Amino acid sequence: MKSTHLCLACGNAFVPLRHVPRQRYCSSKACQRARRRDWQRTRLRIDSDYRDNQARAQAKWRAGHSTYWREYRAAHPAYRERNRSMQRLRNARRNVRPIAKMGVISRPGPLGSGFYLLSHADEAGVAKMNAWTVHIAVLSASTAPPT
Known part of the structure; x- marks a missing residue:
């Protein structure tokens, strides 16, 4: 048996x-x-050897298929919308400011010349692409007359 x-x-x-x-x-x-x-x-x-090999293989695949996720999101709008709604829920749970995006700066005008203090802002939200969220405090203003 x-x-x-x-x-x-x-x-x-x-x-x-x-x-x-x-x-x-x-x-x-x-x-x-x-x-x-x-x-x-x-x-x-x-x-650790297997882990390193997997990491290298994944990095090689990502390098060869750099547009994969962009194309996938374009072809699957339901996935894209679900991801956006889930991110909004995660942000609400964290109670943070909006997410920083690479290269997006919204300010009324260019920063004036002068000295600035750059310090880490711990309470900031999620940042993308190794972006730093900082607090900039003007220490001295420009002495040039306005034009």
């Missing part, structure tokens, strides 16, 4: 394959996908 095991993914009983006596997942596609995902998660956690 063959013994049955319980699948770690779906919980159903299954008879392990004859050549895999310590089989822990049944052979359904979803459970095999879960098995591979669990293996990769464990490998990423314990094997």
